Amino acid sequence: MRIFDPHIHMTSRTTDDYRAMAANGVQAVVEPAFWLGQPRTNPGSFADYFDSLIGWEPYRAAQFGIRHHATLALNPKEANDPRCRGVLDLLPRYLDKDGVVAVGEIGYDSMTPAEDEAFAAQLALAISYELPALVHTPHRDKAAGTRRTLDVVAESGIEPGRVAVDHLNEVTVGLVRDSGCWMGFSIYPETKMSPPRMVEIIKAYGTERILVNSAADWGHSDPLLTVETGKALLAAGFTADDVDRVLWRNPVEFYGQSGRLDLSETTPGATFAGSSIARGGS
């Protein structure tokens, strides 16, 4: 089983995680920029974080033979802090870089006017930089949040096939399927989606436009839940080809729209070279 985790925060994970992921077939990851728990107080703090996501973390992943890409954005939660608004001015410089395969995570946390503004501005950036967008849906008030998210996406004029709406569940999947956007599911150890629930969703909705991720971060989470979902799909009678589509070919197709996915072999012996990440084929 080869696995591409399309949403995982490796900055918060250990080398034991990288080792276990590689041993279980995880060959590629996308790390979205997000809220680090400790609030940031100025755009410079984000600049260093973005540099780390496109420089240091791919190097760390390569030590384990894992290909690493990033999505960059001002996350919805910190969009509410006026001190962080300058991040929107920093982004254009970063969205041009190799290794950046989407704008994200954007979307809503508490659905405030400041979040509205940052969400719309960053969808516009996705359009002008010809990048897909990774959109986070709020954990509270999920159905209303997802509806409003889809309205903002539609108003922006971005092509729905270039948008992934993430953290869906049984209540929100239908809305997103009907919108033409990609459907993202985060599989967690205790809360939200589990491997058995994911199997039922794929039975009901099929494998097209489905993305399954672990969204592992600094909280209680498990980077191997993509692998567990693959095993649960096989146990439920799905073919190895179905599993490969969901866990590998779908993320390749979605992020491949950036023209910047490089899935060539990593070179574990390579030295850290700052920003010299080679551009791959489209």
Ligand SMILES: [Zn+2]
């Ligand atoms: Zn996330």
